Ligand code: SF4
């Protein structure tokens with residue numbers, strides 16, 4: 259293949275907004291979680307469990323986890339784009355990143371709803 | 374007469390003679406009555422050893438040609454006060470660009486990025502008899518943008534530009550892009566935003582803000598980049 263500089267994929271804004279939005283969601287959840295901890299003061303496994311038994315906590319935690327994984331995806335992909343010069347290796351690393359994050363998301367959700 | 378000796382460590386490399394770059398220790402007599410700026414000293418050093426190479430032209434912060442890395446920070450030799458410099462003064466070429474010789478770097482990549490943003494007014498409307506007018510408020514928006522002298526201090530201090538100089542426009546190019554996006558006389562706003570909506574061209578900027586820290590003209594490329602992003606958001610939602 260001829261060596262041309264390839265730019266012009268024309269995406270990036272959506273990810274940039276999502277990166278910011280997920281950061282806000284995670285910050286809000288962190289505050290919420292600290293408040294809940296301060297109120298409940300869990301000292302046993304049952305007490306921990308009761309926090310997540312609540313429907314709202316499940317919803318908020320699920321949202322937090324999705325934000326975390328999407329945020330991580332954009333951040334890690336940016337690292338690959340900055341430092342990995344070989345296109346093939348970059349694609350491989352991106353696929354691996356997505357695979358790991360999607361796997362984590364499924365696993366985390368399953369744990370959450372078992373609580 | 375207030376004279377004293379100043380110590381320098383200067384990056385030297387002549388590809389015709391040297392196998393590898395090296396740092397040269399050199400001292401020079403400085404006369405503080407007449408020598409004010411680093412460029413004055415470089416002139417003295419050049420008189421001592423005329424093989425020392427660097428660019429300069431206007432000697433007053435207008436042409437942007439004598440940008441270099443001074444004690445680890447990019448700046449213009451002609452605007453740098455010698456009194457403030459810690460010794461030995463370490464001079465290196467701008468980081469991230471290929472060295473042609475000593476303190477002279479190859480700026481091709483930098484100007485390629487600058488040209489890629491179409492740094493000229495695009496307006497297909499009928500030509501006015503005299504100039505295209507702007508209201509004072511609209512003109513206000515161009516302040517802090519048009520003053521850029523393309524010295525490359527900012528782009529060559531930007532890690533994102535080091536990693537992807539061929540794909541990331543860099544702070545200088547993006548500041549100039551916003552100069553035309555912000556210009557009410559320009560009609561290509563949409564095309565300009567389309568061109569920059571790209572994971573490499575604009576979104577390689579991770580707001581590290583090295584660029585703001587070094588600009589010898591006191592400009593703020595990060596703010597210009599933020600405004601481009603803001604306009605994209607406003608266009609999208
Ligand atoms: S923005 Fe400042 S540092 Fe960057 S090229 Fe222009 S004048 Fe130089």
Ligand code: SF4
Nearest residue numbers: 531578579581582584
């Ligand atoms: S703010 Fe952006 S353009 Fe400026 S140095 Fe940081 S990454 Fe580079």
Ligand code: FES
Nearest residue numbers: 431432434437451
């Ligand atoms: S010599 Fe022109 S900017 Fe320094």
